[in-house]
Amino acid sequence: MILTPVAGIGRSTLALLAGIGKIGLYFLQTMAALLRPPFYLREFWNALWTIGYNSLPVVGLTAVFTGGALALQIYAGGSRFNAEQVVPSIVAIGMTRELGPVLGGLMVAARVASSIAAEIGTMKVTEQIDALVTLSTDPMKYLTVPRVLAATISVPILVAVGDSIGIFGGYLVGTGRLGFNAAAYLKNTSDFLEVWDVTSGLIKGAVFGFLIALVGCYFGMNSGRGAQGVGKATKSAVVTASVLILAANYLLTELFFTG
Amino acid sequence: MIQLENVHKAFGPKRVLQGVNLTIPKGESMVIIGGSGTGKSVLLKCILGLIKLDGGKILVNGEDVTHADRDAFLAHFGMLFQGGALFDSLPVWQNVAFRLLRGSLKRPLDEAREIAIQKLKRVGLTPDVADLFPAELSGGMQKRVGLARAIAADPQIIFFDEPTTGLDPIMSGVINDLIREIVVEMGATAMTITHDMSSVRAIADRVAMLHGGVIQWTGPVAQMDDCGDPYVDQFINGRADGPIASVR
Ligand SMILES: Nc1ncnc2c1ncn2[C@@H]1O[C@H](COP(=O)(O)OP(=O)(O)O)[C@@H](O)[C@H]1O
Ligand SMILES: [Mg+2]
Numbered sequence: 001m002i003l004t005p006v007a008g009i010g011r012s013t014l015a016l017l018a019g020i021g022k023i024g025l026y027f028l029q030t031m032a033a034l035l036r037p038p039f040y041l042r043e044f045w046n047a048l049w050t051i052g053y054n055s056l057p058v059v060g061l062t063a064v065f066t067g068g069a070l071a072l073q074i075y076a077g078g079s080r081f082n083a084e085q086v087v088p089s090i091v092a093i094g095m096t097r098e099l100g101p102v103l104g105g106l107m108v109a110a111r112v113a114s115s116i117a118a119e120i121g122t123m124k125v126t127e128q129i130d131a132l133v134t135l136s137t138d139p140m141k142y143l144t145v146p147r148v149l150a151a152t153i154s155v156p157i158l159v160a161v162g163d164s165i166g167i168f169g170g171y172l173v174g175t176g177r178l179g180f181n182a183a184a185y186l187k188n189t190s191d192f193l194e195v196w197d198v199t200s201g202l203i204k205g206a207v208f209g210f211l212i213a214l215v216g217c218y219f220g221m222n223s224g225r226g227a228q229g230v231g232k233a234t235k236s237a238v239v240t241a242s243v244l245i246l247a248a249n250y251l252l253t254e255l256f257f258t259g
Numbered sequence: 260m261i262q263l264e265n266v267h268k269a270f271g272p273k274r275v276l277q278g279v280n281l282t283i284p285k286g287e288s289m290v291i292i293g294g295s296g297t298g299k300s301v302l303l304k305c306i307l308g309l310i311k312l313d314g315g316k317i318l319v320n321g322e323d324v325t326h327a328d329r330d331a332f333l334a335h336f337g338m339l340f341q342g343g344a345l346f347d348s349l350p351v352w353q354n355v356a357f358r359l360l361r362g363s364l365k366r367p368l369d370e371a372r373e374i375a376i377q378k379l380k381r382v383g384l385t386p387d388v389a390d391l392f393p394a395e396l397s398g399g400m401q402k403r404v405g406l407a408r409a410i411a412a413d414p415q416i417i418f419f420d421e422p423t424t425g426l427d428p429i430m431s432g433v434i435n436d437l438i439r440e441i442v443v444e445m446g447a448t449a450m451t452i453t454h455d456m457s458s459v460r461a462i463a464d465r466v467a468m469l470h471g472g473v474i475q476w477t478g479p480v481a482q483m484d485d486c487g488d489p490y491v492d493q494f495i496n497g498r499a500d501g502p503i504a505s506v507r
Contacts, residue, residue: 038362127344130309134338135357135408136330185397 023240024190026218030148033140043146051147051213052154056161058111059104063162066099067091067169075178085180088185089192091170096197097257100163102249105208108155109241113216116147117237121230122219129221148213155209156202163201199254201231207252208245215241260285261306261416261448266315268301277472278315282464285320288442288449290459290480293469294503299452300341302469303418306450307338312460319416334363337414341421341452343401345393349480351404352389358412378407383433399426406434410441417441421449423458426465435461456495459483468494470503 016121070091078084120143123129132139165191216237223233260401261283268276275298283289291299306317307496308324309408317324319332347356355375359366362441366374374479376386382403393401402425411418419438423431442449459466460480467477468491477486493501 040361123346127340127342128346130304130307131338131340131344131346133309134307134333134336136333137357138363 019240022222023218027214028222029140030144030214030217031144033138034149036141038141040142040146043142044150047146047213048154050115051108051150052157055079055108055111058107059158059162060165062103062107063095063100064169064172066103067095067166067171068173068214069101070166071170071173071178075174076091084178087174088170090189091174092167092189092193093197095166095170096156096163096193096201096255098201098249100166100184101159101201101204101208102245104159104162104228105155105205105212105245105249106242108151108158108209109212109245110238111215112151113212113237113241114234116213116216117220117234118230119163119225120217121223121233123230124221124223124224125227131156135201144214144217144221146209151209151213153209154205155212155244159201160198161196161207180199194259200252203256204249204252207248210242211248215244260319260320262316262318263302263306264316264318266302266305266317267313268298268305268310269313274472276305279469279472279474281467281474281477282327283448283450285448286442286446287464288439288462289465290451290453290463291467291469292453292491293458294494295454297469299393299469300420303338303420303450303452305419306418307333307336309399332416336411336417337412338408338418339402339405339420339422341424342391343398343405345401345404345408347393350390350392351379351396352376352402355407355411357408359456364412372412375407378411379404379411381437382407383430389439399430402426403430403434405441406437414447415445416448418452420451421452421454423453423455428457431455431458432461434470456497459495497501 011165072088074087074090074094075084078086078090120129123143129139132142171182171185171189174185175182180218219233219237223229260396261281263279263281266276266279273443279302281289289357293299295447301310305312306319306324308329312325319327324332345351346357350355351371352375353360355378356371358364359371359374360368362372372389375390379386384400384403384407388396388400388404393404396404402422406422409419422434422438426434438449438451439462441447449462451458453459453462463480465477466480466483468475468488470490475490476486478486483495486492489502493503
């Protein structure tokens with residue numbers, strides 16, 4: 001039938017909407033669990049370590065190359081209307097407002113949403129989640145809350161580190177390849193960069209971190225049976241987290257920088 | 260006391276429990292037998308509220324488990340899962356002492372560790388396994404750690420899902436004796452799933468056979484051998500032919 005592909009699109013759209021609804025419900029459950037004791041401090045520290053600290057190399061490398069490439073592009077673009085001197089300030093604004101949080105968020109999504117989903121999914125299929133319940137421990141509080149909190153706190157810090165390294169990458173390329181004077185580059189950066197450029201990016205980072213951990217936990221907890229179930233949960237977690245980050249980024253940018 | 264009344268559960272088109280009626284008196288040891296895949300594990304999880312019922316009622320000490328305060332019930336409960344279900348991010352002793360390290364039963368660290376090592380001894384494990392991780396243990400050892408975890412907080416109701424599967428005959432004997440002891444000593448109500456007839460005879464006060472989604476037969480273990488039920492007879496004698504089809 002000629003309508004079959006259309007019906008297929010309709011079905012997957014409905015499935016997508018249902019999925020968003022379920023994640024929304026999971027979000028409310030997480031918030032409820034967040035507000036009620038007990039709070040598992042040790043799980044929180046562990047999560048902070050694995051999500052935050054261990055993501056530093058990935059985020060740093062992403063940022064340094066991005067900052068470098070950004071400097072080259074802005075130089076090439078700027079030279080078309082003799083505005084090469086905007087390189088330092090545009091690199092700084094581009095990194096702090098957009099590329100730092102978005103690329104950092106996507107890298108952390110790849111690293112963290114996948115590992116959270118795989119870990120919790122495996123716990124689910126090996127009955128460890130059931131075992132937690134029989135040991136009077138709420139999986140939402142023991143597994144989800146520490147991870148979500150840790151990611152919400154650590155991703156903005158990662159973004160801040162990434163911003164600095166990205167600007168430094170631009171500086172290296174600017175002074176090494178494009179002939180900028182080192183002192184002038186730094187002065188230009190600090191003269192034009194505003195506090196809100198940085199804080200808006202950090203807020204984005206916090207939202208992205210929250211989404212990454214929430215989505216990872218959701219897909220892990222709802223993993224299907226067997227190794228295949230865990231594999232599917234992991235894939236869905238990374239894809240969903242990435243799409244949500246990009247969508248949230250657009251909404252936040254609208255909110256922060258228009259009107 | 261645990262009472263199941265007309266319990267139904269299906270997964271999609273697959274009807275697993277189709278009207279289970281069973282009573283487990285307080286302080287007694289009930290053993291559930293039945294072929295694999297007949298829904299024995301599902302039955303235990305229904306009682307725990309880990310799986311939602313499609314129909315029927317489950318009462319624990321007279322209270323409906325779907326309405327009752329599950330936390331209060333679980334505080335005096337222990338379970339050994341079929342696959343062990345140990346937390347692989349925690350060393351063995353923290354698995355055993357899980358309840359004693361957090362929540363309302365929280366103890367000082369060294370005391371919790373001491374209790375964990377004692378419980379490990381009871382299931383035939385030496386103190387040097389305490390600091391290993393579950394992945395470093397054999398299947399049988401994991402099973403015993405799971406058992407130690409189930410009894411760590413001296414529960415009043417205990418479920419054992421295939422406690423001796425995967426153990427050698429001697430260790431099976433040790434575990435059978437241990438379960439019997441726990442029931443007698445602590446006066447706990449126990450529900451054990453097993454295929455192992457030597458376990459049944461060692462552990463059970465009463466036996467129930469689950470087949471076709473219902474309890475085919477239940478009665479005291481002494482009456483099991485000449486109960487006259489063809490299903491029970493085939494099962495306990497391990498015969499290939501009889502009313503239970505070998506392909507299912
Ligand atoms: N969560 C689940 N989803 C779908 N089917 C399930 C689920 N849990 C158990 N089943 C099915 O229910 C049946 C009974 O399983 P189970 O209780 O584990 O058997 P056993 O008696 O060997 O313990 C099996 O056919 C199994 O495939
Ligand atoms: Mg089973």
